[in-house]
Amino acid sequence: MELTVLGQSQTTAPEAGGCASSGCGSNDDQLNHLPEHIRAKVHNHPCYSEEAHHHYARMHVAVAPACNIQCHYCNRKYDCSNESRPGVVSELLTPDQAVKKVMTVAANIPQMTVLGIAGPGDPLANPERTFDTFRQLTEKAPDIKLCVSTNGLALPELVDELCQHNIDHVTMTINCVDPDIGAQIYPWIFWKNRRVYGRKGAEILIKQQQKGLQMLVDRGILVKVNSVMIPGVNDKHLEEVSKAVKAKGAFLHNVMPLIAEAEHGTFYGVMGQRGPTHDELQELQDACSGDMNMMRHCRQCRADAVGMLGEDRGDEFTMDKIEAVDVDYAAAMVKRAEVHAAIEATLAAKQQKKNETFISLSSLSIPKKESRPVLMAIATSGGGIINQHFGHAREFLIYEANAHDVRFISHRKTDLYCSGDDTCGDGESVLQKTINALKGCEVVLCSKIGYEPWGMLEEAGIMPNGEHAMEAIEDAVAAVYKEMGEKGLLDKKPETKQRATA
Amino acid sequence: MALQIVDGCVNCWACEPLCPSQAIYAALPHFLIDAKKCTECDGDYADKQCASICPIEEAIVDSQGEALNPPGSLTGIPPERWEQVRAEIQAR
Ligand code: SF4
Ligand code: SF4
Ligand code: SF4
Numbered sequence: 398m399e400l401t402v403l404g405q406s407q408t409t410a411p412e413a414g415g416c417a418s419s420g421c422g423s424n425d426d427q428l429n430h431l432p433e434h435i436r437a438k439v440h441n442h443p444c445y446s447e448e449a450h451h452h453y454a455r456m457h458v459a460v461a462p463a464c465n466i467q468c469h470y471c472n473r474k475y476d477c478s479n480e481s482r483p484g485v486v487s488e489l490l491t492p493d494q495a496v497k498k499v500m501t502v503a504a505n506i507p508q509m510t511v512l513g514i515a516g517p518g519d520p521l522a523n524p525e526r527t528f529d530t531f532r533q534l535t536e537k538a539p540d541i542k543l544c545v546s547t548n549g550l551a552l553p554e555l556v557d558e559l560c561q562h563n564i565d566h567v568t569m570t571i572n573c574v575d576p577d578i579g580a581q582i583y584p585w586i587f588w589k590n591r592r593v594y595g596r597k598g599a600e601i602l603i604k605q606q607q608k609g610l611q612m613l614v615d616r617g618i619l620v621k622v623n624s625v626m627i628p629g630v631n632d633k634h635l636e637e638v639s640k641a642v643k644a645k646g647a648f649l650h651n652v653m654p655l656i657a658e659a660e661h662g663t664f665y666g667v668m669g670q671r672g673p674t675h676d677e678l679q680e681l682q683d684a685c686s687g688d689m690n691m692m693r694h695c696r697q698c699r700a701d702a703v704g705m706l707g708e709d710r711g712d713e714f715t716m717d718k719i720e721a722v723d724v725d726y727a728a729a730m731v732k733r734a735e736v737h738a739a740i741e742a743t744l745a746a747k748q749q750k751k752n753e754t755f756i757s758l759s760s761l762s763i764p765k766k767e768s769r770p771v772l773m774a775i776a777t778s779g780g781g782i783i784n785q786h787f788g789h790a791r792e793f794l795i796y797e798a799n800a801h802d803v804r805f806i807s808h809r810k811t812d813l814y815c816s817g818d819d820t821c822g823d824g825e826s827v828l829q830k831t832i833n834a835l836k837g838c839e840v841v842l843c844s845k846i847g848y849e850p851w852g853m854l855e856e857a858g859i860m861p862n863g864e865h866a867m868e869a870i871e872d873a874v875a876a877v878y879k880e881m882g883e884k885g886l887l888d889k890k891p892e893t894k895q896r897a898t899a
Numbered sequence: 900m901a902l903q904i905v906d907g908c909v910n911c912w913a914c915e916p917l918c919p920s921q922a923i924y925a926a927l928p929h930f931l932i933d934a935k936k937c938t939e940c941d942g943d944y945a946d947k948q949c950a951s952i953c954p955i956e957e958a959i960v961d962s963q964g965e966a967l968n969p970p971g972s973l974t975g976i977p978p979e980r981w982e983q984v985r986a987e988i989q990a991r
Contacts, residue, residue, distance in 0.1 A: 462912035462913075467954050467973065472909075474910075518911065518913070584974055587951060590945075590951065592946070592951040629990075629991025670988050671989075
């Protein structure tokens with residue numbers, strides 16, 4: 398619940414969370430100026446609130462297949478790369494099927510608070526299918542928030558219709574505000590019944606995006622902007638994009654890494670365009686967060702994802718399983734309200750505890766100037782707790798601890814391109830891949846870990862730690878940091894320290 | 900006079916809603932154009948709509964078998980420059 402301010406008046410947003418509970422630290426200050434109604438809107442949205450994403454769930458339905466532009470990082474055989482990892486294909490649903498699916502999931506996963514349409518193409522390039530879905534859901538399931546994502550090309554002409562459907566969040570992918578850079582990302586767009594190529598197309602797209610952004614903000618709709626970081630193309634430019642979209646009133650800017658692999662058949666993949674390194678990405682995210690809160694926990698989920706971020710329970714809710722089910726939504730809504738209240742209570746309790754942790758942390762007897770920040774990787778399957786076996790973790794949450802606080806930095810996936818054993822290679826290379834993904838971290842916290850990975854991690858200078866199983870993430874990170882301080886590990890360079898533990 | 904969707908089509912749906920003659924339909928292994936219905940957009944649009952949004956080079960051909968989006972036309976990179984551009988991109 399990162400978006401509620403500590404000690405603010407509790408009208409609509411419960412006091413749960415606050416920035417400390419997710420350790421998002423100073424970033425949170427950027428949102429303090431937001432009016433209460435905006436914080437109230439996003440506080441239980443798993444995609445916008447770092448704290449909420451541990452407890453609430455979202456789902457996407459794939460009703461919108463067509464797209465009206467071409468991005469060089471997208472192969473249209475698969476889902477929209479702006480919203481999904483490349484190489485993913487969603488089950489395409491009709492609006493009626495989608496509505497049925499949403500209501501079935503909402504009844505079975507009461508934590509599900511948000512329904513998004515994110516593809517598999519561009520939702521606004523399929524206005525009839527997208528709006529039909531929203532219209533029905535607004536009517537039949539009023540306790541579900543609706544959101545939509547778009548490349549922005551068709552946005553200005555559809556803003557008014559969007560507003561009618563009472564949608565309060567829109568995600569736009571904006572990769573540039575300069576058409577010369579745009580021409581290197583978008584080879585063409587489809588505009589007014591013609592294909593428009595190169596710089597000219599990019600220019601139109603940029604104009605439409607900026608206009609659409611303005612129109613949404615003017616109508617009080619929250620806009621999150623996503624950007625894909627493409628080294629050598631827009632990496633230097635994204636700080637300017639961040640400033641521009643903030644000036645227009647976007648409330649979050651989220652920089653995602655380009656994922657380009659030849660086997661996905663994207664232009665960038667085939668041409669060997671590289672993605673950013675962890676360090677490059679983090680540096681840019683830090684640079685942009687000076688201007689605006691960044692959504693670092695975004696996992697680029699797939700267009701038909703169901704469940705908590707980072708998990709996908711979509712297989713439990715395929716159309717053939719759903720069609721037979723009858724949903725009593727009135728009853729489900731009562732149950733849902735109860736579950737939501739329980740989550741809020743948990744968050745509130747956690748927040749109380751959190752404040753104490755922070756007090757003890759700041760009273761550490763470590764001279765601040767000598768105590769350097771440390772990155773730690775966490776294996777968790779949700780709930781804000783260290784509860785996953787190292788070997789089962791498909792991604793790690795990266796936290797930074799320093800003398801002042803503990804903050805969430807990012808996610809790192811271990812199996813970005815892994816679709817099964819046949820493509821993953823043998824066990825050893827998977828482990829090696831994981832270790833590479835953890836580069837820069839000094840500690841990995843998990844519930845359990847095998848003997849072999851333990852050794853390899855140590856060798857790589859990463860200290861495995863299973864002592865904090867089932868503890869809250871921030872508490873454990875703070876405790877480990879404190880221990881490191883007591884052992885005198887925090888005044889040394891990481892390099893030296895790594896040798897010492899190896 | 901009709902266009903045809905051939906191998907290469909990735910079933911992305913982009914063309915289907917645009918056709919003024921409702922000539923395009925989902926099929927397997929790929930989408931198809933009903934030759935009896937396709938007017939090549941004559942009288943409706945200056946540009947053939949399906950061929951103007953299709954993201955795949957060579958997926959749509961005319962009655963001569965000629966691709967409406969020949970190789971290099973959509974990436975903006977003609978085949979003879981491919982290697983050079985690739986080297987430039989890899990240097991990024
Ligand atoms: S907007 Fe999405 S679906 Fe369209 S080309 Fe870009 S990444 Fe692909
Ligand atoms: S050329 Fe025009 S009429 Fe023929 S299939 Fe394509 S869109 Fe339809
Ligand atoms: S736009 Fe092209 S690739 Fe997409 S369905 Fe139509 S013919 Fe196939």
